[in-house]
Amino acid sequence: MGFVGASAFRGAPVRAQRAPAVCRARPAAASRSGPVMQDAEYEVPQTRRLSDALKEADVEARKEAVAAEKRRAAREAARDSRQRKIDFMTNIPDTTSVGTVDEYMFKEGVREILLKLDTDLVGLKPVKQRVREIAALLIVDKMRNKLGLETAVPSLHMSLTGSPGTGKTTVAMRMGQILQRMGYSRSGHLIVATRDDLVGQYVGHTAPKTKEMIKKAMGGCLLVDEAYYLYNASNDRDYGQEAVEILLNVMENNKEDLVVLLAGYEDKMNNFYNSIPGMNSRIGNHIAFPDYEADELVDIAKVMTKELQYEMTEECLPIFKQYIEKRMEMPYFSNARTVRNAVDRARMRAAIRLFNSAMGREGSGMVSRKDLMSITPEDVVTAQELANRGSTAIVE
Numbered sequence: 001m002g003f004v005g006a007s008a009f010r011g012a013p014v015r016a017q018r019a020p021a022v023c024r025a026r027p028a029a030a031s032r033s034g035p036v037m038q039d040a041e042y043e044v045p046q047t048r049r050l051s052d053a054l055k056e057a058d059v060e061a062r063k064e065a066v067a068a069e070k071r072r073a074a075r076e077a078a079r080d081s082r083q084r085k086i087d088f089m090t091n092i093p094d095t096t097s098v099g100t101v102d103e104y105m106f107k108e109g110v111r112e113i114l115l116k117l118d119t120d121l122v123g124l125k126p127v128k129q130r131v132r133e134i135a136a137l138l139i140v141d142k143m144r145n146k147l148g149l150e151t152a153v154p155s156l157h158m159s160l161t162g163s164p165g166t167g168k169t170t171v172a173m174r175m176g177q178i179l180q181r182m183g184y185s186r187s188g189h190l191i192v193a194t195r196d197d198l199v200g201q202y203v204g205h206t207a208p209k210t211k212e213m214i215k216k217a218m219g220g221c222l223l224v225d226e227a228y229y230l231y232n233a234s235n236d237r238d239y240g241q242e243a244v245e246i247l248l249n250v251m252e253n254n255k256e257d258l259v260v261l262l263a264g265y266e267d268k269m270n271n272f273y274n275s276i277p278g279m280n281s282r283i284g285n286h287i288a289f290p291d292y293e294a295d296e297l298v299d300i301a302k303v304m305t306k307e308l309q310y311e312m313t314e315e316c317l318p319i320f321k322q323y324i325e326k327r328m329e330m331p332y333f334s335n336a337r338t339v340r341n342a343v344d345r346a347r348m349r350a351a352i353r354l355f356n357s358a359m360g361r362e363g364s365g366m367v368s369r370k371d372l373m374s375i376t377p378e379d380v381v382t383a384q385e386l387a388n389r390g391s392t393a394i395v396e
Contacts, residue, residue, distance in 0.1 A: 109181040110135050110138075110139065110178055110181055110182065113174055113177050113178050113181065114128075114131070114132060114135065114178075116174065117131060117170075117171070117174045119303075120167075120170055120174075121167045121170060121171070122292070122296050122299045122300045122303060123292055123293070123296040123299075124166070124167060124289065124290070126288065126290065127167070127171060127287055127288075127289055130285070130287045131171065131174070131175065131178075131287075134156075134175070134178075134285060135178055135182075137154060138154075138178070138179075138182045138184060139182070141154070142182060142183075154284060155255065155282070155283075155284025155285075156179065156184065156255070156259045156284060156285070157251055157255070157259060157260045157261070157262075157282055157283050157284055157285070158172075158175070158259070158260075158261045158262070158283065158284070158285040158286070158287060159261075159262050159263075159269060159273075159283045159285070159286045159287065160172065160223075160261055160262070160263040160287050160289065161263070161264065161265065161266035161269050161286070161287070161288050161289065162265075162266065162288060162289025162290065162291075163265065163289070163291050163334070163335060164334040164335065164337060165334040165335030165336040165337035165338065165339075166289035166290070166291065166292065166335050166336070167289060167336065168223075168225075168263045168289055169190075169192065169223065169225075169263075171287070171289075172190055172221060172223045172261050172263070173190045175221065175259075175261075176188040176189060176190045176220055176221040176259070179221070179259060180220075184256075184259075185219060185220055185221070185257075185259065186219035186220070186257070187219040187220045188220055188221070189217075189219070189220035189221070190220060190221045190223060191213065191216050191217040191220065191221070191222050191223065192223045192225060193213050193217075193222060193223065193224050193225070194224070194225050194226060194229070195226070195229040195230055195240065197209065197213050198210045198213055198224070198230065198240075198243040199230065199239050199240045199242075199243050200239055201239075202239075203239075205239070206239040206240075206242045206243050207242060207246065209243075210242070210243045210246045210247070211246065214246070214247075214250055214258065217258055218254070218257055218258055219257060219258070220258070220259070221258075221259045221260075221261055222258060222259070222260050222261065223261045223263060224247075224260065224261070224262050224263065225263050225264070226263070226264045226265075226268075227262040227263065227264055227269065227272060228264050228265075228268040228269055228271065228272035230243055230244050230247075230272075231244055231272060231275055231276060233275050244276060244279070247260060247279075248276075248278050248279060248282065251282045252282060262279075262283070266288060291335060292335050292336065294321055294324050294325050294328065295321070297324050297335070297336070297338075297339050298317060298320060298321050298324065300336050300339050301320060301339050301342070301343055304339065304340060304343050305343060305375065308343075308347070309373060310347065310350075310373055310374070310375055311373050311374055311375065312346075312375045313374065313375065313376060313377070315376070315377045316346075316375055316376065316377050316379075316380050319377050319380045319382055319383075320342070320380050322382070322383040323342065323380065323381055323382060323383050323386060324338075324339070324342075325383070326383040326386050326387060327342075327386060330386075342380075342381065345381055346375050346379045346380050346381070347375070347379075349378070349379040349380075349381075350374070350375050350376070350379040353376075353378065353379060354367055354371055354372070
């Protein structure tokens with residue numbers, strides 16, 4: 001059998017070779033439900049055993065039953081406790097004694113703190129009386145609690161208004177100690193803050209700063225000095241408003257663990273409270289600090305020198321009083337702070353006098369104990385010296 005060569009088919013039409021047909025499944029429409037087809041492969045549906053589902057349902061039912069039992073037990077315990085209190089108060093004689101007020105003041109250490117307050121602060125009788133009233137409330141509340149009577153934590157947030165140097169920080173520190181001794185505060189420490197400590201300089205900076213100061217003061221007292229600078233009514237974009245809102249929230253929700261004291265000038269504090277009514281309603285105690293009289297400031301000078309182990313001679317006192325009276329007429333007067341600056345100036349003058357006398361030609365270099373403890377009239381700035389500096393002099 002012969003073979004036909006390829007040349008025999010030259011000129012004949014060439015048929016196109018047909019590719020083998022491949023069946024491909026079309027992807028399911030997005031809106032259809034059911035298994036998704038990808039390259040003719042179906043997803044395996046997720047299934048679980050009926051027994052597993054029943055077990056999970058049984059666990060949830062048992063959890064709910066345990067929670068319901070706890071709620072029932074709590075209700076019964078509260079009801080029993082209330083009934084025991086009612087029975088106790090019904091059967092207890094009205095003449096039952098819980099002790100004397102003096103015993104509670106001594107046991108809790110309140111008497112010691114009040115005596116120290118009298119020593120630290122000269123004058124300020126209205127302030128001391130107000131502190132005693134607050135202490136009396138806390139002591140009576142403690143006595144009621146011992147008998148099982150209903151008690152509630154009073155609002156202990158305070159407003160301290162007055163001029164600089166009138167003892168606001170000292171009173172705040174003593175109040176923190178009283179609250180700690182009476183069990184209304186965990187530590188009784190005092191944290192002093194100003195606007196710079198609470199308000200940030202850009203968006204998102206105020207909240208962390210304010211919360212950090214509050215965290216430091218938790219368990220004690222937070223004293224915000226010159227609190228009216230926190231809020232600027234003329235500037236809607238002032239970041240102090242955020243600090244005020246955080247303080248308001250903490251004063252309401254954490255009043256059992258933090259006492260907030262706001263201090264500043266009385267007129268500016270009144271404007272501050274008028275601008276933020278929510279702040280005024282949370283303040284339970286307003287204490288006004290009056291300015292000191294000249295005689296009281298002289299007594300303060302005596303206390304300061306005694307604490308520093310100095311002695312002001314009797315000849316110094318009238319000179320010092322004249323200086324104080326003149327200084328009270330001049331600007332930037334700050335009550336006890338001004339007295340402290342005057343005492344420091346007298347100490348400096350006394351040191352210079354002793355040094356010059358000991359190192360002079362006629363001096364022997366020897367200094368006695370009395371010399372080191374004495375403040376003489378020549379060490380005190382006189383009213384005439386102060387007047388010679390001008391009416392606007394700020395140097396003590």
